Every structure is written in structure tokens, then in C-alpha cells.
Amino acid sequence: MNPKPPAGSPDRPTPPRLADRLLEWFVAPHRLETLQGDLHEEFAYQVGRVGEQRARWRYWREVLGFIRPYVIKRAKSEYTSPFLLSSVMLRNYFKIAWRNSINQKMHSVLSVGSLSVAITAAILIMMWVQNELRFDTYHSSIDRIFLVTNQHQSDIAQNVIVENSPYLLAAAMRQQLPDVELVTHMARSQKNEVTLNVNGNYFTEEFTVYVDQDWFRMFRYEFLAGSWQSFLAHPYSLMLTQSKARQLFNDINVTGRRIRIDSTEYVVQAVVKDNPVNSSFQFDVYIPLSVKLITKTQREEAQYWLYPTHKTFVRLRPSANPTQTAQAIAALYKANRDKDDLSPSLLPLQALHFQTNFNITAFEHTDVRNVNIFTLLALVLLVSACVNYVNLSIARTGIRSKEIGIRKIVGAGRSQLFSQIMAESALISLIAIMLSVLLANVCLPAFNTFTNKQFIFDLTEWHISKLLLGTWVVTLLLISVYPALLLSSINPLNLFRGAGLFQVRNTSIRKGLITVQFSITVLMVIGVIVVYRQIEYMQRQHNAYNRSQLLTIQVPDEHVVISSFEQAQEQTKKLQFRLEALKQHLLTQAAIKQVARMNLESVVNDGYRISGGIDWDGRSPDYQPSYVSYGADSDLNTIMKFKLVQGRWFDKAISSDKENTILNETAVKQFGLTQPVIGKRFNEGVIIGVVKDFYYQNMHEKIGPVVIKANLPNSRSFLIETQPGQAVPALNQAIAAFKSAFPDQPLFYSFMDEEFEALYRNDTKALQFMSIISGLSILISCMGLLGITALSTEQRQKEIGIRKVLGASVASIVALLSKDFLKLVLVAIVIASPVAWYAVNRWLQDFAYKVSIEWGVFALAGVFALFVALLTVSIQSAKAALMNPVKSLRNE
């Protein structure tokens, strides 16, 4: 045998390190020493026998060969270790946690406060999100229900998705498609078409719906009175929701009561529970679809395959394939329709709520992006509050470390310390969550008004308690894991030796967290500023006329049975005369300044366009642009004050003006009219003027071509300008005039400023929401900052005392203490600005007309954040700086 080099000498070969590490990892500690010793001895022997390289190989083989259960199995400990969550220890944890929070009042108030504020906001937002995600799930076999949607090609627009299908489709599907289990279709009334006359009181329903016999087989309703069979048994029946019945009759047991619609008596046959918040079908008045098939004309009209008129829902058999069914529907179209302008597809009912590309819809929809954004915001708030807690607990490790050290020396294992801190966090978060349940209940009415929904915070409901539980778990994880790991890793020796525990590392993490928090705040502040500026900009653009003094009133259609053309003409003439007389009558009222008659319900247009019916010299025959048609009498301009770019407005004295037309600038451009525009033939008359583009709808849309004509028989809308400050008397006078001219007719009026408000309701809501969220975010960040400064000034008390004794001024001490934090806020501004720029740009893309984002916005948000941070920090630092140094220095 070769002479062995002495042990420990550098040239003595050593076994492979990695294999040794593996061995040390898997071998039970009580076996390791002798086993590894044997292996090393064998290795040394083998090196001498077969050389180092092969010995290493052998070593590996041996190590791997030792992977056996008896080697790995750990020996039972000599001492019984107490169960980790034994009740005695748990009680102790909670007691200590309680004492700690009582001792550190400010810390506890700040962390519990910010946590509960954030949790409240998060719960409310998530309640909304959850509701959005649970839309329509309460029907049975929901995954097999589909809506037939059609891609529609028309003159006005290409590839429009419509939710309507031809009336005859349902019957054809029922008979010819074997995959179809159930088909039902429904129609929605025109806006304000149905007016309910309950004992002489008029209630106008914005929308009513007509449903057929299978509607109730497919969708779930809870009947409080009557049944759907009795409701469908007779066409002149009504089904009401509970709250509608209460509104109409002050009672819910109203079956058998009578309601007049136009000249027909209807009988209430059923009352159902209110539609759930998560229902796409938010209708309060139901009428059997058979009512639409009573007259001969109606029955004939119903036989059309041509027009998509009804919303068709289908429930497929479990084995069916929706794509194939859609193809089958396409085949039905092909067989029955002459035109090839509809391509059908099946939209799952669960996806209906997030489908936002319908041009006109009867259902409630939400953009799925909003759901994502709101979830993100809720999470951000929650994280932000958790950051506070984590920050404060890390900052307090200095104080806690003595306790931890003692515990370790007495014999607490790492896992015990870990579970202690977990228990503490559990206690804090539990208190926070209970507080936020209270807060959420307080905020719920305001929240319901804001969302326009009826949420109920019922803890016994599983989906609500699920939400709470989820929030609690997330919060607990966020606030506990890092501090628990950090605190339990303290080495007690270092602690008592007086070595800096982990100072450098943990302050940088703390600073990072504060920066993140303030970045979020700055981001939101920038968001608020931009949204505010955009809304303010939009409002300003509409300010050309005095909105608060304008109101519109409509005379509804009279449903008169007309049998001949002559009679119809006669009727029109008579109506025209009455309407004109009404206008003259209105003009004599003291509070009314000006009246114009229009064809549209209002100058605020919701994007309704028509095509065809216009012609001019030089139009290519197949060019049929869509446009907005204003029909108005010549008084419109005195109210609307259009700016004429060329030509003149209609003149009452010139009788040919009845055939003449005025266009807006966009119309001139889009129709390709060449100069001189004035005097060009347009329909039977000529173009007499061009008005400057004006906003007639919200600024998400581009201004389209507008055609204004002066000849409009039966213009049933009246645009009324009141004398300044006399809106209410003017309205009363106008209503009185209407009542005398058109008795027994419901009438609809609206103030223009309300209409504009409605136009921007979503945007204003977005602004409000953003403001609230950013306010909360600011609040939470400031609470965190306050806690941190309080701790850091406390720790530097002596230093401040000495500085003061040596002659430092209060200002210099405040500056010293604030500097660090302000630096963080500056970094936060730098981080947040580009992100904010990207985000607001995305938001602004939805607007056709928008404000530009200037650097001033970022500067403003930055200054604001700095100011808030400075204010928060200086509360503490000023207190510290003003303190008498004797106090801080006397006890050593």
C-alpha cells in the first residue's frame, strides 16, 4: 500500500464535495458521523488502490447506494417537543400579542386602521367583481344556454353584432334541429313605448318585455303570487316584479288588478321576486309575446324571416356542439331568407354579460377590462395596507428582538417563533376584518347608490363569507410571512453581543416598500387629474348654449286605428295643426323664452343615424352615407346658436326654405361637396348654409355628418328655452299647456343638463371612483409613513437631543428627519410617471376628442405627493424637534 499523506494536508485527496453534501442532507443525523466516517475511510483506501478518479466514482456509487429508508429515517428525539399549536402556547401567543398592541397604541391603531380601511374597500370592490363574475349563474343548466347572435351587414355599418334574430327562427329550430332542447324568444319594447295607466295615474316604463311560453322553462323566476301558466294563458296579462307591484299598487298581492295600456285592459296575473343583482334580465313588467300576434297585420309581420327582431335563447342537449348548431342555424337562414346579411353564432349565456360589442342591447353588460382593473385596484389597496403593517413590524424588530432572543434562549425553536408571529398577525388581521365588516355595512347604502345595484351584505350567504375568508387569508399571508421569517431568524448570540441584527438589509426593504406605496399613490393622483381634466374639457365643449335653461318635452304617439290613406293624411294635418297651436300657446307663457319643434327627442343624440333619403349633384349612385338627421323649425337656431361658417339659417319668410338644407362641416367634407357649397342642389332644395361642427353626443365618438332640414310634419318634440332662472315655473306652465292640448296622454320631459349628465355618467362615475380609491391610497400611505417616522424619530431621540444641545435649529432637525423620506417620494414620482403616462393614454384612447397630457400634470401630482408626505413626516419630526432635549438626554 502506498504511504498515505497525513490527514488534513492539502494534497490528500478529498471525496467529491457534492456527494458529501447530498449525504449530509439525507442521512439521519444520528447515523451521519459513523457512516460518513466509514465512507471517507473507504475512499482513502480506494484512492490508494485504484487512483483518485475511480475512487471518486466509487464514492458516488456508495453514497447513492445508501439512499435507503433506514438511513434516512430520523431518530425520535429524546425530549418530547410540545405540539406546535398546543392550547397553552396559543393562549400565550395571543396574550403577548395583545399586550404588545396595547403597549404600542399608535402602531396598532395605524396598522389595524389602514388594514381595515383597505379591507373594507377591497371587500366592497370584490363584491361588485364577484357579482359581475356570477352573472346569470342562478339559472339551471346554465352551461347549455346560449343566445343566438348575428353578425349583420347593412348599409349603415358592416359587421355589427346584433342580439336579435328573425322571429321565425325559434319555431324552425324547435322543429328542425334535434340538438335543441328548448328555445325561447323575447322582444323588448321601444323606449318609453308602454305607459301603464293605473286608475288614472300614468307610469311610463322605460322598457317592457314580451316573453313566450318557454321563457319560464329556461329561466328561473320565483313567483310570489299567481303563476306563469296563468300569466301566459291570456295575451292581455301582466307579470310584475315585487317592487314594481309595490310602486304601482302599494301592495304585492295584486293578481287580478287591472292596468290600462293605451286603450286595452290588462290583468296582473303574476308577481315575481325582484330580479337578482346578477341577472342580465333587469325588467320589471312582462307581457306575453302572444299579445303581439293579435291583429292580422301583426300576424303577417311576424311571418318574416327577413328582419332580426327577437332575442332567441336556446338550451342545447348535453351532447350537442354549439358550433354545429350555429352552422345548422346558418343553413336555416340560407333555406328561408333571400338576403345573405346575417351570420349566426351561439353566445353562451355566461359570456353574455361581458359581451360589449352589441350595437343596441337589452341586457346589462360590463367591459371585462373594468372587472380586471377593479380587481387590481382592490388588490393594490390591500397590498398597500399590508405593506404598512409589514413595514411597521420590521421597524419594530429592534424592540421585539429582545423578547425573541429571550424566547430562543429559553428554548423556543424557530417554528415556534414563526407560529407565534403568525398568531399575532392572525389576531391583528382578525380585528381588522371585523372592523371592516362593520365599516362595509356602514358604507353599503352609499355603495349601492354608486353602483346602482342592490347588494346585501349577508354573512350567512356562502359567496359573501367566501369573499371575507379569502380576503382574510390573503391579508394574513401578506402581513405575516415575511416578518415571521425575519424575526424567527434572529440569532440570539448576535443580539446579546450587541451586533447590528440585520439593519442594512431591512431598511432597504422598508424603503423599497415605501417607494412602491407612494408610486401607487402618485399613479392614482395622476389618473384622477387626467380624468378630471378630460371631463372638464368635455363639459366645456358643450357649453355653447345654456344647458340649464333648456328642456325638451315630447308628445307621445297616439295609437289611433287608421284604415285609409286619406284618413291618415287627415290625421296628420289635424295633429300638425294642434302641435303648431301648442307651440304658439307655449310662446305666450311668461317663463318661456323660446320654443322650437324638433324630430328628435332631444338635441343630445345617442348616436342614432340613418342612411338613404339624401341626394345631391355629383353623388355617385351607390354612395349612401349614414348621417344624423335633425328636423327642426327655423326657431332652433335662436336656441342652439349654431355658428354658421357659410350661408344663412332658415328664414320663415322664405317659403322655399322648407325644401332647403343646412349641413355641418363634417357632412360637407364627407359627402365630398366641392366649393361653392351654398346653392348646390340637395334633394328638392339647395344647401343654404354650413354650420360649424358641434358636439351632439358624447366625446367618445367622432362627430359625424349632420343634415338639418326645416320641413318636418309631426315634429313631436319641443325644445323649450326658459327665461333665466325660471326653469321650474316654465316646466309647470309647459306641462299645463300640454295637459290642456293633449289630455289623457302621458308626456315625457327632460332638462338638457340632466341629459348631458347622463351622457357622461360613466365617465363621472369613473372620476368619482378614481378619486375615492386614490384618496384611500393616500390615506393608507400616509398612515404608514406616519408610523415609520414615529419609530425612526423615537430611535433617534438622543441624537436629536444632542444636536439641539449643540445648537441645531428646529428647522434643520425637521429637515434632517424628513430628507430621507422625501427622497423616497421623489423616487416614487420618477417610477410612477411613465406608468401613469401609459395608463392614462390607454384610457384616453376611448375618446375621439381628448385633452393632451402635459408635463404639468405629472409635476402637479408630484408636488401634491411631496406635500402630503412632507406634511405627514413633519408632524412627527416637528414634535421631536420641539421636545426639550433634557427629557431625552436625562435618563441614560
Added chain:
Amino acid sequence: MKRTYLGEFEEIVLLMVAGMDGEAYGVGITHKLNEETDRSVRLNQVHAALHRLQEKGMVASRLGDPTPERGGRRKLLFTVTAYGYRTLQEIKAVRAQLWSTVPITPKLATSL
């Protein structure tokens, strides 16, 4: 008579332990086995056998002295127990008994 079953390898390892008279340990047994029985035995096999023998109560272990080539680690030394020794003797007796029945020149199979 009833006795704990001892595998062939275990039996040899137990014999080794008995033969080395209180100085038996993993590497020592392995090397001696390799030299004397012309087998190629690995350390982990020996350890496993020793572990089984100890579980059966045929060997007892104690800690020995560290040596340099072990990196200062102690040896786990094995001694045969009374039970183990008796078992070995019984095996030997049974073998001897059986041998005594074998004729001096037994008939051998002619073809394989």
C-alpha cells in the same frame, strides 16, 4: 426449533463480526469480506446487513475511536451478542449434522 431466519449474506457478516472480536466495523468487514470470500461487496450492502442484524438483536454496537482518514469521525464498532453467537453455533451444528449424512463419495450427476 424456531429461530430467526438469517440470510446467507447476513450469516457471513455475522461470522465476520464474531471473528473480528469486537473490532468489526463497516469498512473493516467490507475489506475482509472482499479479500477472503472473493466477492465484490460494497460498503452500503454491509451496512444494511449490519443494520438488519442489529434489529434482530444479533449484534450490538458501540462507538470507537476516530482516525485521521475518517476525517476525525468515530467508528461504529460491532460485537456479536450471545443470541447471535448461539445462532451461529446452531447453524454450524445443523450443517455438521447434515454433513454427517453425506457419504464420502456421493453419486454425482453425470450429465449437467
